[in-house]
Structures are given as structure tokens and as C-alpha cells.
Amino acid sequence: MxxxxxxxxxxxxxxxxxxxxAPVEQALRCQVCKDFFDTPMITSCSHTFCSLCIRRCLxxxxxxxxxxxxxQEMKLRPNSIVxxxxxxxxxxxxxxxxxxxxxxxxxxSGGRGKKRKVDDTDFEEDEEDEEDEEDExxxxxxxxxxxxxxQCKSHSTSHEMIMAQAVDDDKDGDFxxxxxxxxxxxxxxxxNGGPRALLIRRHTEWINLVNANCDSRRPRTKxxxxxxxxxxxxxxxxxxxxxxxxxxxxxSVMNKDFDGAAWAASHDNEFQSLIxxxxxxxxxxxxxxxxxxxxxxxxxxxxxxxGSRPDESSLxxxxxxxxxxxxxxxxxxxxxSPNDQAPPMQASFVDLEAEG
Amino acid sequence: MxxxxxxxxxxxxxxxxxxxxxxxxxxGPVSEDxxxxxxxxxxGPDGTPFEGGIFPxxxxxxxxxxxxxxxxxxxxxxxxxxxxxxxxxxxxxxxAPGDDPNHYEKASERWSPIQSVEKILISVMSMLAExxxxxxxxxxxxxxxxxxxxxxxxxVREGVRRSLGVS
Numbered sequence: 001m002x003x004x005x006x007x008x009x010x011x012x013x014x015x016x017x018x019x020x021x022a023p024v025e026q027a028l029r030c031q032v033c034k035d036f037f038d039t040p041m042i043t044s045c046s047h048t049f050c051s052l053c054i055r056r057c058l059x060x061x062x063x064x065x066x067x068x069x070x071x072q073e074m075k076l077r078p079n080s081i082v083x084x085x086x087x088x089x090x091x092x093x094x095x096x097x098x099x100x101x102x103x104x105x106x107x108x109s110g111g112r113g114k115k116r117k118v119d120d121t122d123f124e125e126d127e128e129d130e131e132d133e134e135d136e137x138x139x140x141x142x143x144x145x146x147x148x149x150x151q152c153k154s155h156s157t158s159h160e161m162i163m164a165q166a167v168d169d170d171k172d173g174d175f176x177x178x179x180x181x182x183x184x185x186x187x188x189x190x191x192n193g194g195p196r197a198l199l200i201r202r203h204t205e206w207i208n209l210v211n212a213n214c215d216s217r218r219p220r221t222k223x224x225x226x227x228x229x230x231x232x233x234x235x236x237x238x239x240x241x242x243x244x245x246x247x248x249x250x251x252s253v254m255n256k257d258f259d260g261a262a263w264a265a266s267h268d269n270e271f272q273s274l275i276x277x278x279x280x281x282x283x284x285x286x287x288x289x290x291x292x293x294x295x296x297x298x299x300x301x302x303x304x305x306x307g308s309r310p311d312e313s314s315l316x317x318x319x320x321x322x323x324x325x326x327x328x329x330x331x332x333x334x335x336x337s338p339n340d341q342a343p344p345m346q347a348s349f350v351d352l353e354a355e356g
Numbered sequence: 357m358x359x360x361x362x363x364x365x366x367x368x369x370x371x372x373x374x375x376x377x378x379x380x381x382x383x384g385p386v387s388e389d390x391x392x393x394x395x396x397x398x399x400g401p402d403g404t405p406f407e408g409g410i411f412p413x414x415x416x417x418x419x420x421x422x423x424x425x426x427x428x429x430x431x432x433x434x435x436x437x438x439x440x441x442x443x444x445x446x447x448x449x450x451x452a453p454g455d456d457p458n459h460y461e462k463a464s465e466r467w468s469p470i471q472s473v474e475k476i477l478i479s480v481m482s483m484l485a486e487x488x489x490x491x492x493x494x495x496x497x498x499x500x501x502x503x504x505x506x507x508x509x510x511x512v513r514e515g516v517r518r519s520l521g522v523s
Binding site (some may be wrong): 011053056068232 | 360362364367371418419420422468469
């Protein structure tokens with residue numbers, strides 16, 4: 001891992017005489033990524049986050065991370081004064097921090113009385129020098145900013161076009177068959193391999209990256225964005241792959257390429273024990289005199305809508321078929337007649353697919 | 357590997373936790389190779405049967421942290437209504453707003469990207485002091501806590517003593 005554990009952070013101020021700057025810096029950082037605001041955007045509930053952070057949050061659950069009010073990406077607006085504050089503070093930060101550290105060092109090493117006084121005057125002189133530099137620094141960033149702003153204007157038209165197109169794509173993204181989705185991704189110039197769940201998430205991530213880049217005053221090139229997406233693919237993308245193949249979430253069952261046979265095979269024991277338990281429960285109600293241990297007693301048809309009485313083999317077959325077609329959470333099987341089991345489940349599966 | 361939003365954010369949290377740690381809590385990555393696996397030590401809150409105990413736990417962070425919460429598991433024995441026998445901690449701050457396994461939690465109590473490791477550990481510490489028996493993870497412990505409080509406290513104290521190796 002190339003990044004060190006040492007990241008600049010508000011606590012850097014705590015050991016200096018200007019520890020009051022810690023909350024100032026805290027306020028200039030995004031609550032989601034804990035970094036300085038990068039392209040701050042304000043939500044309709046008046047909370048500010050980095051453009052990319054809030055876009056990721058909203059595509060994840062549609063709520064503001066701070067107050068959990070529902071919000072939409074369309075309603076985000078740039079909070080440009082915050083960007084200016086961050087830029088100015090970041091320029092001043094190393095200078096003031098060094099001043100603070102020097103002041104602390106001289107205070108620690110210096111004794112009291114006369115010597116201290118000398119130190120103090122030294123310090124004041126230093127401070128004046130630094131202030132001059134700082135002023136220049138601010139001037140410099142101001143002119144730089146003017147430059148980037150005008151550059152940005154020339155960029156903006158082409159970028160906004162990508163944004164409009166990207167947002168458009170998103171509208172129907174969830175409902176496209178795999179091939180169309182794959183084509184869309186390759187048209188956008190991004191990787192189009194992997195299962196459907198991954199394709200959709202990758203598309204969402206790309207749109208977030210592009211849209212955040214459109215907001216930015218210092219837009220990055222497509223190559224840089226593709227690199228970001230590659231990093232995403234290698235971390236979060238891989239996690240999505242693992243969770244969808246591991247069958248951990250119930251939603252993976254709804255996947256088009258869900259491997260029902262493998263699922264049935266790997267969960268065979270659980271299904272068998274569920275079947276055994278269901279039979280054990282069912283018997284006493286109809287066969288009052290019958291022992292509970294006899295496995296060849298026909299199952300009752302109280303659950304069956306059509307009144308037909310399935311024999312042991314067809315019951316068992318229906319169960320197995322049902323499982324092979326589509327495993328459903330416990331309890332769902334109870335409401336279906338053993339005979340009709342496979343078809344209705346498949347129908348509901350198709351319905352759900354169609355609804356997305 | 358390039359650093360991601362998740363790992364940068366975890367670095368920030370680690371730094372803050374080491375420079376300004378809350379009372380009775382320490383936490384950090386198990387090794388520098390994997391910032392997504394942390395271990396934490398929580399002190400049993402004073403005035404509760406957990407007092408005097410030190411409870412080690414591991415935190416596993418998803419790659420899309422902080423969009424989704426970490427999972428937390430005590431690695432020592434903890435007899436508590438909201439801790440599964442496996443050690444897994446069941447507390448609302450560790451549940452994403454989308455999934456509510458128990459259908460009773462308020463959205464405002466659940467995970468959000470502005471929550472943090474520090475807030476999780478503080479919540480778990482107060483959970484030790486005040487169990488929530490509405491949706492117990494350990495039903496036996498919950499029943500005992502509700503109906504036989506003295507026995508519950510005795511079991512907890514014995515567990516604490518065992519973990520410290522003094523009994």
C-alpha cells in the first residue's frame with residue numbers, strides 16, 4: 001500500500017498554540033470522505049459534500065447522509081464559496097502550521113523572563129514575513145483561479161453534453177437486457193465485462209465520476225477518469241462479483257444468470273431438512289392415528305388449491321423441481337400447492353424480473 | 357494498490373482515533389497491509405456488570421465504506437442480549453438504512469456515511485450498559501436479562517473474570 005498512515009488532518013493543529021484552527025479545518029472537510037471539499041455541492045436540505053461523495057451516496061440510497069432527507073442529484077447546486085475557502089485555507093495551511101510548530105518549539109525550549117521576550121520578538125518578525133508571503137500566496141491563487149475559471153468555461157459545454165447523455169442513459173439503465181447494456185458501456189468507452197449486477201453498478205459509478213467531473217472547476221481527462229473506474233473495478237467491483245457469486249444476498253437469487261442448480265446442490269441438506277420438517281408438521285393434522293415417524297404416509301392437501309391429493313413421489317418431485325427452478329426464502333413454499341409449485345414460482349420470478 | 361476513497365477515509369479515522377481517543381476505547385488496523393480489517397478494545401462501562409472487563413472485537417469494512425457500514429464481532433465471550441453467540445454485534449448503527457432485519461429500527465439510528473468507527477464503538481459501549489431487548493440476538497441472554505437480572509449480572513461478571521484470567 002503506497003499511502004502512508006500519516007494523512008493531514010484537523011488534529012494536526014491540536015499540538016500547536018493555534019489549536020482553535022482544528023474546528024475551522026474540520027468545517028472545511030467533507031463528512032463522507034473526511035478530505036477537504038473537492039467540488040462542494042449543496043443539497044436541498046442545505047448540507048454540503050464533495051460532488052462525487054454526495055452523488056455516490058444518492059445513487060446508493062437517495063438520502064442526505066447528514067439528515068437523511070430524500071434528495072435527488074438534479075437538485076444539487078455548487079457551493080462555490082466553500083471551494084474558495086478550501087482553496088485559500090489549503091494554501092495557507094502549511095505556512096500557518098509551520099508557524100504554529102515553530103512557536104511551540106521556541107516556547108518549549110525557551111526559558112522564562114528576558115530570553116522569552118527575545119523569542120517572542122523573533123516570532124513576531126517571522127510572523128510578519130510569513131504574512132507577506134501569505135498575501136502573495138493568496139494573490140497568486142486568486143489569479144490562478146481566474147485563469148481556471150475562464151478555462152473551465154471553454155471546457156464546460158463539451159462536458160455538459162456528456163452529462164446530459166450520461167443522465168439519459170441512467171434512466172433506462174436498470175431495464176436493459178444484458179447485450180444492450182454491454183453495448184452501452186462499450187459505447188461509453190468503459191469496460192463491459194462481468195455479470196449484470198456489476199455492469200449496472202459500474203455504469204452508475206462511471207456516471208457519478210463524469211457528473212462530478214462536470215461540476216469540477218478543474219476537470220480531469222477521460223483517461224484519468226478511466227483510471228479511477230479501474231481502481232473502483234478492482235476494489236468495489238470485485239466485492240460485488242464475490243457477493244453475487246457467493247449467493248450471500250437474497251437479491252443475487254433474482255439475477256438472470258443465477259445458477260439455480262448449483263444453489264440447489266450446495267443447499268441440498270438444508271432443503272432436505274426443511275422438507276422433512278414440513279412433512280413432520282403436516283402429518284398429525286390429517287393422520288391422527290398415524291405415527292409421526294412413517295415416511296410413506298401421503299402428505300395432506302390442505303395447502304393445495306385444486307383439491308388434488310399428491311402422492312409421496314410427486315410431492316417430493318415438486319419440491320425438488322421447485323428448488324431447482326428457483327429457491328425462495330423459507331415459508332414461501334408453505335403457501336403453494338405441491339402440484340402447482342413450480343409454475344407459480346416461475347411466474348412470480350418473471351413478474352419480478354419485468355418490474356426490475 | 358492505489359488508495360481508494362475507502363482507505364483514505366479509514367486512514368483519517370485511524371489518525372483521529374489515535375490522536376484524540378475517546379475514553380475506554382482503542383482501535384486500529386490489525387496490520388498495515390490491510391486497512392479494511394481492524395481490531396478494537398472496549399472497556400466495560402463503569403457501574404455495569406461489564407465493569408473491569410476489556411472486550412476485544414474485530415471490525416471488517418466493506419470496500420465501499422463509508423457508503424455501507426462495517427461488521428463488528430467480539431472475539432472474546434460476551435454474554436449480552438444484542439451479541440450473537442458467534443460474537444457478532446447486532447446494533448442499529450451497524451445496519452444500512454436499506455436493510456432493517458428487525459423492522460423496528462428508526463432510520464435515524466442506522467448507518468449513514470457520516471457515522472464513524474468512533475461513533476460505532478461509543479454506541480457499542482453504551483449498548484453494553486443498556487441492552488435493547490426488543491430484538492435480541494442472543495435470546496437466552498435477553499430472557500435472563502429481563503427475568504433474572506441477578507443471574508444475568510453474575511454470568512457476565514464470571515465471563516469478565518474468566519477473560520481476565522483471575523478465576
